[in-house]
Amino acid sequence: MQVPAPFEYARAGNVAEAIGLLERLGSSAKLVAGGHSLLPMMKLRLANFEYLIDINDLHGELGYITVASDQIRIGAMTRHRELLESAPLLAAFPIFRDAEHVIADPVVRNRGTLGGSLCQADPSEDLSAVCTTLDASCVIQGSGGQRVVSMAEFHRGPYETAVGDDELLIEIRLPLRAGGSSAYEKVERRAGDWAVVSCGAALWMDGGTIAEARVGLAAVGPNTTGIPAIGELLRGKAPSDELFREAGALASSSCSPVTDLRGTEEYKRHLAGELTRRTLSTCVARIKQGV
Amino acid sequence: MTAVEDRPAGFVDNDQKPVGYGRMLRKEDPRFIRGMGRYVDDINLPGMLHLAILRSPVAHARIISIDTRAAEAHPKVKAVVTGAILAEKGLAWMPTLSNDVQAVLATDKVRFQGQEVAFVVAEDRYAARDALELIEVEYDILDPVMDVRKALEPGAPLIRDDLEGKKDNHCFDWETGDAAATEAVFAKADVVVSEDIVYPRVHPAPMETCGCVADFERVEGKLTLWTTSQAPHAHRTVYALVSGLPEHKIRVIAPDIGGGFGNKVPIYPGYVCAIVASLVIGKPVKWTEDRSENLVSTGFARDYIMRGEIAATKDGKILAIRTNVLADHGAFNGTAAPIKYPAGFFGVFTGSYDLEAAYCKMTAVYTNKAPGGVAYACSFRITEAVYLVERIVDCLAYQLDMDPAELRLKNFIQPDQFPYTSKTGWVYDSGDYEPAMRLAMDMIGYDELRKEQAEKRAKGELMGIGISFFTEAVGAGPRKDMDILGLGMADGSELRIHPTGKAVLRVSCMSQGQGHETTYAQIVAEEIGIPPADIQVVNGDTDNTPFGLGTYGSRSTPVSGAAAALVARKVRDKAQIIASGMLEVSVADLEWDKGSFHVKGDPSKSVTIQAIAMRAHGAGDLPEGIEGGLEAQICYNPSNLTYPFGAYICVVDVDPGTAQVKVRRFVAVDDCGTRINPMIIEGQVHGGLTDGVGMALMEMISFDEDGNCLSGSLMDYLIPTALEVPEWETGYTVTPSPHHPIGAKGVGESATVGSPPCVVNAVMDALKPFKVRHADMPLTPSRVWEAMQGRTRPPI
Numbered sequence A: 001m002q003v004p005a006p007f008e009y010a011r012a013g014n015v016a017e018a019i020g021l022l023e024r025l026g027s028s029a030k031l032v033a034g035g036h037s038l039l040p041m042m043k044l045r046l047a048n049f050e051y052l053i054d055i056n057d058l059h060g061e062l063g064y065i066t067v068a069s070d071q072i073r074i075g076a077m078t079r080h081r082e083l084l085e086s087a088p089l090l091a092a093f094p095i096f097r098d099a100e101h102v103i104a105d106p107v108v109r110n111r112g113t114l115g116g117s118l119c120q121a122d123p124s125e126d127l128s129a130v131c132t133t134l135d136a137s138c139v140i141q142g143s144g145g146q147r148v149v150s151m152a153e154f155h156r157g158p159y160e161t162a163v164g165d166d167e168l169l170i171e172i173r174l175p176l177r178a179g180g181s182s183a184y185e186k187v188e189r190r191a192g193d194w195a196v197v198s199c200g201a202a203l204w205m206d207g208g209t210i211a212e213a214r215v216g217l218a219a220v221g222p223n224t225t226g227i228p229a230i231g232e233l234l235r236g237k238a239p240s241d242e243l244f245r246e247a248g249a250l251a252s253s254s255c256s257p258v259t260d261l262r263g264t265e266e267y268k269r270h271l272a273g274e275l276t277r278r279t280l281s282t283c284v285a286r287i288k289q290g291v
Numbered sequence B: 001m002t003a004v005e006d007r008p009a010g011f012v013d014n015d016q017k018p019v020g021y022g023r024m025l026r027k028e029d030p031r032f033i034r035g036m037g038r039y040v041d042d043i044n045l046p047g048m049l050h051l052a053i054l055r056s057p058v059a060h061a062r063i064i065s066i067d068t069r070a071a072e073a074h075p076k077v078k079a080v081v082t083g084a085i086l087a088e089k090g091l092a093w094m095p096t097l098s099n100d101v102q103a104v105l106a107t108d109k110v111r112f113q114g115q116e117v118a119f120v121v122a123e124d125r126y127a128a129r130d131a132l133e134l135i136e137v138e139y140d141i142l143d144p145v146m147d148v149r150k151a152l153e154p155g156a157p158l159i160r161d162d163l164e165g166k167k168d169n170h171c172f173d174w175e176t177g178d179a180a181a182t183e184a185v186f187a188k189a190d191v192v193v194s195e196d197i198v199y200p201r202v203h204p205a206p207m208e209t210c211g212c213v214a215d216f217e218r219v220e221g222k223l224t225l226w227t228t229s230q231a232p233h234a235h236r237t238v239y240a241l242v243s244g245l246p247e248h249k250i251r252v253i254a255p256d257i258g259g260g261f262g263n264k265v266p267i268y269p270g271y272v273c274a275i276v277a278s279l280v281i282g283k284p285v286k287w288t289e290d291r292s293e294n295l296v297s298t299g300f301a302r303d304y305i306m307r308g309e310i311a312a313t314k315d316g317k318i319l320a321i322r323t324n325v326l327a328d329h330g331a332f333n334g335t336a337a338p339i340k341y342p343a344g345f346f347g348v349f350t351g352s353y354d355l356e357a358a359y360c361k362m363t364a365v366y367t368n369k370a371p372g373g374v375a376y377a378c379s380f381r382i383t384e385a386v387y388l389v390e391r392i393v394d395c396l397a398y399q400l401d402m403d404p405a406e407l408r409l410k411n412f413i414q415p416d417q418f419p420y421t422s423k424t425g426w427v428y429d430s431g432d433y434e435p436a437m438r439l440a441m442d443m444i445g446y447d448e449l450r451k452e453q454a455e456k457r458a459k460g461e462l463m464g465i466g467i468s469f470f471t472e473a474v475g476a477g478p479r480k481d482m483d484i485l486g487l488g489m490a491d492g493s494e495l496r497i498h499p500t501g502k503a504v505l506r507v508s509c510m511s512q513g514q515g516h517e518t519t520y521a522q523i524v525a526e527e528i529g530i531p532p533a534d535i536q537v538v539n540g541d542t543d544n545t546p547f548g549l550g551t552y553g554s555r556s557t558p559v560s561g562a563a564a565a566l567v568a569r570k571v572r573d574k575a576q577i578i579a580s581g582m583l584e585v586s587v588a589d590l591e592w593d594k595g596s597f598h599v600k601g602d603p604s605k606s607v608t609i610q611a612i613a614m615r616a617h618g619a620g621d622l623p624e625g626i627e628g629g630l631e632a633q634i635c636y637n638p639s640n641l642t643y644p645f646g647a648y649i650c651v652v653d654v655d656p657g658t659a660q661v662k663v664r665r666f667v668a669v670d671d672c673g674t675r676i677n678p679m680i681i682e683g684q685v686h687g688g689l690t691d692g693v694g695m696a697l698m699e700m701i702s703f704d705e706d707g708n709c710l711s712g713s714l715m716d717y718l719i720p721t722a723l724e725v726p727e728w729e730t731g732y733t734v735t736p737s738p739h740h741p742i743g744a745k746g747v748g749e750s751a752t753v754g755s756p757p758c759v760v761n762a763v764m765d766a767l768k769p770f771k772v773r774h775a776d777m778p779l780t781p782s783r784v785w786e787a788m789q790g791r792t793r794p795p796i
């Protein structure tokens, strides 16, 4: 049995207390939310630190999905399963249903959180790709107050984020806009595996033409990759297989995958294109069906 | 007999259980289902200490120094032991099952990443693990040999400089068949097809990792070892030979095992370390390996690079098969196989076909990888052999543009040819291949599937139909030419009937989930008519079971199962004599009527086996010369192996855009001779098929150039889940073994052996429009896509 190195354990009762503990313990401390990324690393002794601050009691404060007219706000402690079971969230963004069905397994989804997923900043992380696709912004809180950063600013490289040692990610904001839909596809070697490549797309129509489109790719770069050029290509045009194939080609050439056990660089580039094409088409089909 | 397996409705009710063969629930399941199984890690003894092993972070390096002072200073640490300390006691090296030696703890060099370098014994397992980090080892890094193809190149780094006079990484050469005769047949053949076929290194990955509790009791001078062992008796003898402890002072107990698959056949350094620790400290010591340790250091399987060649006439008569194999044995040759069979039973690579000639040449080499080459449900390398022949036959079908089913049907060994001596000298006991093949084709609707495939191909969809037909050689084996480290591969069995007619059967084989407690009770029930529920089956304790070599290579039913039937017959013979006294007739005047003897021609005059048991133990006279009691013991030495076979057909769909493979259907027709408990057989088949899909599509132990093992967790070493496999469809034919007392053949590994080529053949069939003839396992989406691009040897 794998056993972690020795550490002290503290349990925060609310956000202020968590920040207080972080300020006091600094970089020698680590937060644990669902623990499904952190605990495996601790057991392998890849993550070693002196203090573990458990923030699961913050679920009351930070476990929420609130729908307003212009945005959906999701608390950082909201669990995968709660995302999957939120009818208003899935109605606005079907991409969450697609993605959550292919993230790990029910055991992991019962505990893992949105905040933990984003803060883990794994290049293959699925919810980061979803948030990139949806142009999410992240609310970070420290003792000095809150700041809001975009997804592009939030991720600073593999396993690195904009959250400081004495700060907490508390909320994700997703802008709402009418006339759109979204979708997610993932290629994995086996159920519950991390993505070989996965891709989210969101698209909004204005009559017969595309008003806006966004793509978020996981596992093909140091962080989730949004490809703004795809939006530029698609805006103002009528959707077609040909057009989405072009968008796919853009995705293939704009990402930076590497060869590893999950696949060759060439294959991953191919998938980036293929999944971009598929998810964009699904968005259009969903808009037509009104979902 | 040929039939599709029926699914009887009432079998879940054990009150209707058979007195003998038939479906019944497994007697052992209530304890597993309720979490009441007792595994090695559940054993906790008073005062028990915990052992953890420091492993090499690199694949090849000379050890310059080891500083254990800081670890020794840890307040909870009792001992820190290095190879140098073991060497003083002559225990730094131990024999492997293939007559090589393996380091218990490295003294001179480390030879693979994960090799044992030192161990710590501490009060709890956390402290033991913490103290490992306090040990400082200085290494002089050497170039590793990771590419088996380069292991024999001049100037390759020498791995085994511990072996006197060793100058290269050569491990052994082996050949079988007739090279000249085979060459002559190849020279005259219309068609010759050759293909390089790799069976990658895979791992058994049992859910329960390896471990033990060693308890040396100083007053008695007796060592009790609870251990994860598929072969407790063989292990006891080896410990006696290595440690110098007398064999009667060693008791090996294998409690419930959470999966073996060959992983628990070898003796690992961890066991020896725990024994040494207990001997020295005088307290019980537990060692439990973690998941990564299991994956990186314990017995792997396969790792054969095979060049297959097949010669045929242009109308598809197969004439000869030839193969050249490069075998990667890792740093120490730890293969578990009968000693005269360094390549196991790979010689059955001629498959189920009647050939004119065959030849195999094998070169085995050392590399800087973990040792083992054990099993993983391989029936001693038959997995590799069957993969080779079934793949190369499909390559021939591709070349001839012939239906692979038709090609196989045309070349089968015919029923009247049995017993059939293959061109590599194996004597197939019995077989009737065509009915099994036809049944599988009927069950899956072969002709309709081919039509569907043609329609789909026209639309650009990728659908494949794969076939494999395998023959195994299991039940090792005849002691005249099969032994492991000098121990003959026979198995003992002891049966005692208690006064009230209940019984206990003690066997030398060792269940790892195969359902022995049920199957053996049913075998005895069939012979003496005592219900299975009344028969306790005991295994896994060397003080309480007769000697035998354990469970692997599908040998339990062929060997121990035979022993169980024969010992029951011996008891029945004695019961008959006692019955003759009770009924006052001569022995010859009695007839057996499952469960009782009656007087011939007068069924009303009868005695039950239970009544006989009471008489055997009770008061009153017994017939002249008969001792009291009703029990017997035998040792069964098989006269030949048994040769189970099967026809597997599966259907896959490949996504043309993402190259993902979905196994849509899988029909498995197995012939394992007499069927004892069909439910248990199906369970074995289901498990093996799942294994096979895993190996075909996702499993591989891989390394980088520096020698790092990249598959040290179950996130990296993938094993399939229920979502990757279809609902299995099983069928059967019954061709009894002529020499086995009840006609049974082994079935434990059939499906693992037969399914990988079936799945790979299906994927290759799907990729036919891309003119792909072969691509290597595991067929991950990336590899399938690369094959579609014409690159069948992708870099990963």
Ligand SMILES: Cc1cc2nc3c(=O)[nH]c(=O)nc-3n(C[C@H](O)[C@H](O)[C@H](O)COP(=O)(O)OP(=O)(O)OC[C@H]3O[C@@H](n4cnc5c(N)ncnc54)[C@H](O)[C@@H]3O)c2cc1C
Pocket (backbone or CB within 6 Å): A030, A031, A032, A033, A034, A035, A036, A037, A038, A039, A040, A076, A077, A102, A103, A104, A105, A108, A111, A112, A113, A114, A115, A116, A117, A118, A119, A120, A124, A125, A126, A127, A163, A167, A168, A169, A170, A192, A193, A194, A195
């Ligand atoms: C078997 C398995 C399979 C998986 N498969 C997938 C998959 O296919 N796709 C996928 O996307 N994910 C997968 N995951 C990861 C899973 O989704 C994790 O739950 C998730 O990535 C992390 O969430 P968590 O709440 O468990 O975070 P934790 O493990 O608790 O924390 C992760 C990191 O985030 C930090 N952190 C957590 N919350 C905050 C916060 N509010 N503010 C600042 N820092 C914080 C922690 O300190 C830690 O560094 C898998 C996990 C497992 C165990």
